[in-house]
Amino acid sequence: MTGKSMTYLFSSAGKAALKTFVHRTTLFAFDLDGTLAPIVADPGKIAIPDDVRNRLIELDRMAPVAIITGRSRKDALLHLGFTPGFLVGNHGAEGLPGREAYETEYVHLCRGWKEQLHMFLENRSTAGIVLEDKGSTLSLHYRSAHNREWTHKEILTAVDRLVPPPRPVSGKFVENLVPMDASHKGDALLCIMQHLGCSRAIFIGDDETDEDVFRLSNDNILGVRVGMSPLSSSRYYLRNQDEIGVLLDRFIETTDKEIPPVMYQ
Numbered sequence: 001m002t003g004k005s006m007t008y009l010f011s012s013a014g015k016a017a018l019k020t021f022v023h024r025t026t027l028f029a030f031d032l033d034g035t036l037a038p039i040v041a042d043p044g045k046i047a048i049p050d051d052v053r054n055r056l057i058e059l060d061r062m063a064p065v066a067i068i069t070g071r072s073r074k075d076a077l078l079h080l081g082f083t084p085g086f087l088v089g090n091h092g093a094e095g096l097p098g099r100e101a102y103e104t105e106y107v108h109l110c111r112g113w114k115e116q117l118h119m120f121l122e123n124r125s126t127a128g129i130v131l132e133d134k135g136s137t138l139s140l141h142y143r144s145a146h147n148r149e150w151t152h153k154e155i156l157t158a159v160d161r162l163v164p165p166p167r168p169v170s171g172k173f174v175e176n177l178v179p180m181d182a183s184h185k186g187d188a189l190l191c192i193m194q195h196l197g198c199s200r201a202i203f204i205g206d207d208e209t210d211e212d213v214f215r216l217s218n219d220n221i222l223g224v225r226v227g228m229s230p231l232s233s234s235r236y237y238l239r240n241q242d243e244i245g246v247l248l249d250r251f252i253e254t255t256d257k258e259i260p261p262v263m264y265q
């Protein structure tokens with residue numbers, strides 16, 4: 001499926017799909033940058049608007065909520081300002097139930113890559129490359145490079161020499177290096193659904209790594225991309241990040257109308 005067949009989430013067909021999916025036992029999962037928080041030039045300065053944060057906290061009290069981000073959990077927590085039911089960091093490599101032992105292995109692996117990159121990219125600071133150590137993954141930022149295209153090629157050449165090879169994941173002016181067998185965002189979502197016994201999930205994201213969820217093409221997962229894209233595998237889209245607040249309202253209103261499961265006991 002490509003973006004040509006994407007449906008606007010607030011169209012009548014999109015609203016009908018939402019009605020089927022939104023339930024107290026649905027897992028509500030979100031990416032962070034570009035989804036809950038608007039993209040800004042300096043990624044260190046992203047901020048979740050207060051109204052979005054408040055609605056998210058409210059939803060988190062009513063239903064299972066997960067945030068699945070490329071940031072480390074520690075960094076994500078600083079920007080979130082609250083701890084959601086599930087917080088998965090490093091594109092799916094950090095914070096998954098039952099996968100804790102692998103994280104130690106990933107940290108060790110990243111340390112090795114970092115040493116190699118220091119040799120391969122001796123000119124990294126003058127070339128405008130910033131190496132971010134996120135524990136279970138590494139990120140090579142080149143947003144501030146004078147010649148981004150040339151710098152990107154330099155990075156890709158260095159990454160190609162790394163032993164053992166990482167799984168490179170491209171982002172906006174960043175190359176992320178992920179351990180080959182680490183979970184991606186799609187694996188992470190399925191793992192949390194299974195852990196919580198959620199039969200359905202709604203996931204909202206905006207970037208290349210979110211496509212790992214959209215590509216699952218799982219009938220029990222409703223994928224929503226922030227922004228229409230002809231290359232996306234997502235079935236639904238929001239027009240822009242500003243619509244997240246309205247969507248959270250809809251989630252809250254619908255789950256609030258349900259009789260809490262405890263009434264049946």
Ligand SMILES: [Mg+2]
Pocket residue numbers: 031032033034035205206207
């Ligand atoms: Mg994003």
